Amino acid sequence: MTLIVGHRGARGEAPENTLASFAKALAAGVTRVELDLHLSADRQLMVIHDPTLKRTTGVRGKVAQHSAEDLQRIDARLGLPGWPEPCPIPTLEQVFGTFPDIEHYQLEVKSGxxxxxxxxxxxxxxxxxxxGLQNRVVVTSSSRTLLRTARDTAYPLATGLVEEYGLLDPLKSARRYQCRFLILKWTLCRPTLIQQAQAQGLHVSVWTVNEIEQMQRLIDMGVDSIITDYPHLAMRVLA
Incomplete structure (x- = not known):
């Protein structure tokens, strides 16, 4: 059965990568979420997609230029206009502590x-x-540097390759970096690729899937999970 993963929580239903967004995903019955990580100036893991603050907060500057304490005072609801309450940028520690009912996390690290x-x-x-979340986390990235570092240091957590363009063979890359997950952009999905990936033991997760027809096509294709901005819609389609 195809699983539903909330993209940045529930990006289409609440301000992305905020506590409100993860709460919205859980309210839909979705207990698997994807989120993005950047380091603060004091090396705390902040849950935010962009390396800069402007798009989601309106504040100029980079995440890495601010302390975690300062970042947690910044309102990140700009990405979804009309949201009634402030939504501070959370730390990963806050997310883990606030949502014990989330069963699985895709933690995407950008580059470096x-x-x-x-x-x-x-x-x-x-x-x-x-x-105690060792079996409930996969660290994902499109950065070969990060995946190579994880492989070469015998990193104990599961890793996943995020593939958007398909310029290189994603199956070869996933195998090279000893990944257990393959996170594909939906445009790359073909039945043969899905079957070959699964035959190699990879969990195939597809993003970002927001249209009903698209969801149904990928479910029929047999992907392991769908990453969506609209968890409530996806759960209705799955039902």
Whole structure:
């Protein structure tokens, strides 16, 4: 059965990557979520998609230029106009602590050097171990540097390759970096690719799927999970 994953929580229903967004996904009955991570100036894991603040908060500057304490005072509801209440940028620690009912997390890390990758991977592992979520987390990225770092350091958490363009063979790349998940953009999905990935033991997760016909086509194709901005809609289609 195809699983539903809330994209940045419930990006189409609440301000993305905020506590309100994850609560909205849970309210739809979705207990698997995808979220994005960047490091603050004091190396705390912040839940925000862009390396800059402007799009979701209206504030100029980079996430990495601010402390976690300062970032948690910034309202991140700009991405969904009309939301009635302030939505501060959360830390990953806050998300883990607030939502014990979330069964699985896709933690997407954007990019960075090998040194930066080591810092991010270590910070994630420390939090995951503290909350006992080792079997409920996959660290995903399109960054070969990060995935290579995870492989070469025998990183104990599951990893996943995020593939948007398909310029290189995603199955070869996933195998090279010892990934357990393959996160495909929906435009790359073909029945043969899905079947080959699953035959290699990969969980195939597809993003971002927001149209009913698209959802149904991918469910029929047998993908393992669908990442959507609209968890309530996806749950109705699944039903």
């Amino acid at each position: 050097s090998t040194a930066q990758s080591r810092i991010v991977l270590a910070a994630i592992l420390q939090l995951v171990e503290r909350f």
